[in-house]
Amino acid sequence: MTIERLEQQIQFIVEIDKLKQIVRQTYLTDVSRRENSVEHSWHLALMAMVLAEHANDPGIDIQRVIKMVLVHDIVEIDAGDTFLYDAKHSESKINRELAAADRLFNLLPSDQADMFRKLWDEFEARETRDAKFAHALDRLQPMLHNVITKGKAWQKHGIKKSQVIQKNSLMKEGAAPLWDYISGLVDDAVEEGYLSE
Amino acid sequence: MTIERLEQQIQFIVEIDKLKQIVRQTYLTDVSRRENSVEHSWHLALMAMVLAEHANDPGIDIQRVIKMVLVHDIVEIDAGDTFLYDAKHSESKINRELAAADRLFNLLPSDQADMFRKLWDEFEARETRDAKFAHALDRLQPMLHNVITKGKAWQKHGIKKSQVIQKNSLMKEGAAPLWDYISGLVDDAVEEGYLSE
Numbered sequence: 001m002t003i004e005r006l007e008q009q010i011q012f013i014v015e016i017d018k019l020k021q022i023v024r025q026t027y028l029t030d031v032s033r034r035e036n037s038v039e040h041s042w043h044l045a046l047m048a049m050v051l052a053e054h055a056n057d058p059g060i061d062i063q064r065v066i067k068m069v070l071v072h073d074i075v076e077i078d079a080g081d082t083f084l085y086d087a088k089h090s091e092s093k094i095n096r097e098l099a100a101a102d103r104l105f106n107l108l109p110s111d112q113a114d115m116f117r118k119l120w121d122e123f124e125a126r127e128t129r130d131a132k133f134a135h136a137l138d139r140l141q142p143m144l145h146n147v148i149t150k151g152k153a154w155q156k157h158g159i160k161k162s163q164v165i166q167k168n169s170l171m172k173e174g175a176a177p178l179w180d181y182i183s184g185l186v187d188d189a190v191e192e193g194y195l196s197e
Numbered sequence: 198m199t200i201e202r203l204e205q206q207i208q209f210i211v212e213i214d215k216l217k218q219i220v221r222q223t224y225l226t227d228v229s230r231r232e233n234s235v236e237h238s239w240h241l242a243l244m245a246m247v248l249a250e251h252a253n254d255p256g257i258d259i260q261r262v263i264k265m266v267l268v269h270d271i272v273e274i275d276a277g278d279t280f281l282y283d284a285k286h287s288e289s290k291i292n293r294e295l296a297a298a299d300r301l302f303n304l305l306p307s308d309q310a311d312m313f314r315k316l317w318d319e320f321e322a323r324e325t326r327d328a329k330f331a332h333a334l335d336r337l338q339p340m341l342h343n344v345i346t347k348g349k350a351w352q353k354h355g356i357k358k359s360q361v362i363q364k365n366s367l368m369k370e371g372a373a374p375l376w377d378y379i380s381g382l383v384d385d386a387v388e389e390g391y392l393s394e
Contacts, residue, residue, distance in 0.1 A: 006378060009247045014345060016243060017226040020236045029214040039217045042239040045267050046213060050206045050309060063260040070242050070263075112247060148211060181203060 005109050012107040018077045025083045026142040027152045035145075037073040037081055044069035044137045051137065054177045057129040064119075068134045071116055072123045075100035084142070084167050085159055097124075129174075136174030140182055143168060147185045151194035160196050161186060202306050209304040215274045222280045223339040224349045232342075234270040234278055241266035241334045248334065251374045254326040261316075265331045268313055269320045272297035281339070281364050282356055294321075326371075333371030337379055340365060344382045348391035357393050358383060 022037040035043075045066045052062040073081075078100035082093045105116040123131050143164070146154050154164070164186055171179040189195035219234040232240075242263045249259040270278075275297035279290045302313045319328050340361070343351050351361070361383055368376040386392035 003378075006251070006374070010341070010378075013240070013244055013247060014226055014341070017240070017342075020225055020232060021227075021229070028217055029211055030218075032218070035217060036236075038239045039233075039235050042235045042242075042267065043210070043214070045239075045242065047210055049264060049267070050210060050305065054203070063263075066260075066263060066267075067246060070239065070246070108247065144207070144211070145214075177203070181200075181207075 008107065008109050009112070012104075015104065015107055016074055016077065019074060022073070022076045022081050024081050024142075025153045025157070026145045027149050029145055029148045031149050031152055037076050040141065041070055041073050043141055044072075044134070047137045047141060048134070051175070051178065052133075054175050055129070055133045055136075056174060056176055057133070060129050060133050064130045065134050065137075068119050068123045068130060069137060071119050072134065072138065074104055074116075075120070077104060083157070085157060085163055126170075126173075132174035134174070136171040136178055139168045139171050140175075140178055143182050143186070146195075147182070147189060150192075151189055154189075154195055161190050162197070164195070205304065205306050206309070209301075212301065212304055213271055213274065216271060219270070219273045219278050221278050221339075222350045222354070223342045224346050226342055226345045228346050228349055234273050237338065238267055238270050240338055241269075241331070244334045244338060245331070248372070248375065249330075251372050252326070252330045252333075253371060253373055254330070257326050257330050261327045262331050262334075265316050265320045265327060266334060268316050269331065269335065271301055271313075272317065274301060280354070282354060282360055323367075323370075329371035331371070333368040333375055336365045336368045337372075337375055340379050340383070343392075344379075344386055347389075348386055351386075351392055358387050359394070361392070 020036055020038045023034050024037060024040055026035050026040065027033070028035055048062055048065045048069060052060065075097040079093070079096035082089045101117060101120055105113045105120070108116060122128055123134055126132060126135050142153070146152065165183070169179065171182070186195065190197055217233055217235045220231050221234060221237055223232050223237065224230070225232055245259055245262045245266060249257065272294040276290070276293035279286045298314060298317055302310045302317070305313060319325055320331055323329060323332050339350070343349065362380070366376065383392065387394055
């Protein structure tokens with residue numbers, strides 16, 4: 001171990017503290033405030049631990065999924081959080097996030113920069129079974145918070161059921177049982193009047 | 198899969214959202230506010246991914262360490278965060294946390310409740326190599342934040358170097374190189390005048 005290597009690692013660890021400042025549109029379940037991307041990421045990691053059995057593919061590597069969701073939002077330190085339903089900013093999202101990945105992961109020693117980058121690329125590509133399950137969790141969590149807060153973020157932004165379905169049904173690729181569960185709650189939300197058709 | 202099982206899992210996932218409200222004494226590196234226990238836990242998980250090579254025992258299972266640090270503070274939902282240097286509340290900490298563990302982990306289906314409880318018990322006992330490394334990270338992170346914020350939390354609570362050393366030198370059991378590194382920075386803090394001898 002060289003001191004330079006440890007110092008690079010510490011620099012990365014200090015830099016990622018900034019992700020605690022990136023506020024998302026999702027509200028905490030008690031509606032006291034919006035959550036940040038670190039809180040979201042931790043929640044996904046716990047969901048991975050608890051919900052692994054609902055993955056479509058029983059061969060998923062849940063350890064990799066946990067790492068993937070812990071890392072997936074780090075690029076937002078530079079790129080900011082892009083609201084799922086914001087078409088305008090979603091267009092520029094990829095380029096902003098690629099530049100962020102280049103800068104942030106390369107703070108690490110090169111072998112670790114590669115490892116983090118590969119994990120993030122895999123998440124973004126959504127092709128492997130691990131990435132598909134990670135994405136299912138990434139969509140499930142804000143939907144769950146919306147259901148519990150009687151559609152707080154949906155209402156604030158005038159989101160309709162058709163948009164929720166369109167943007168989140170990719171959950172089926174990774175975890176059909178979780179999609180079935182949450183889409184049932186989305187139907188209930190319409191019935192109870194806090195999500196419009 | 199029964200719907201009851203999934204509903205128990207979801208109930209746990211919703212309950213642990215409350216950990217985002219448990220504020221610690223540690224300040225964010227930009228000193229804008231204190232961090233919460235979820236942010237701390239996520240940070241430790243990332244540190245585990247980055248710093249694994251500095252563990253005393255090369256045989257540690259970093260996947261288990263990651264899970265352990267993600268879970269280690271969930272009991273604070275009921276028990277609150279106990280400041281490391283708060284002798285009075287540290288006395289009652291064990292009983293408060295044991296009651297919290299009983300309630301919170303048992304929201305899960307019993308097989309998962311057992312898995313989470315064993316992981317938490319192992320962390321608390323600090324006997325295995327994985328738990329020792331997890332504790333080293335748990336001590337390193339707030340020290341690092343103190344060093345970067347020029348002793349913000351240390352100064353607020355009148356903490357002295359002797360206390361910092363006494364309470365954190367157990368890091369040596371899990372990661373001697375990280376203890377060497379951070380205790381060097383503690384010496385610098387004294388020299389620069391933001392930690393008293």
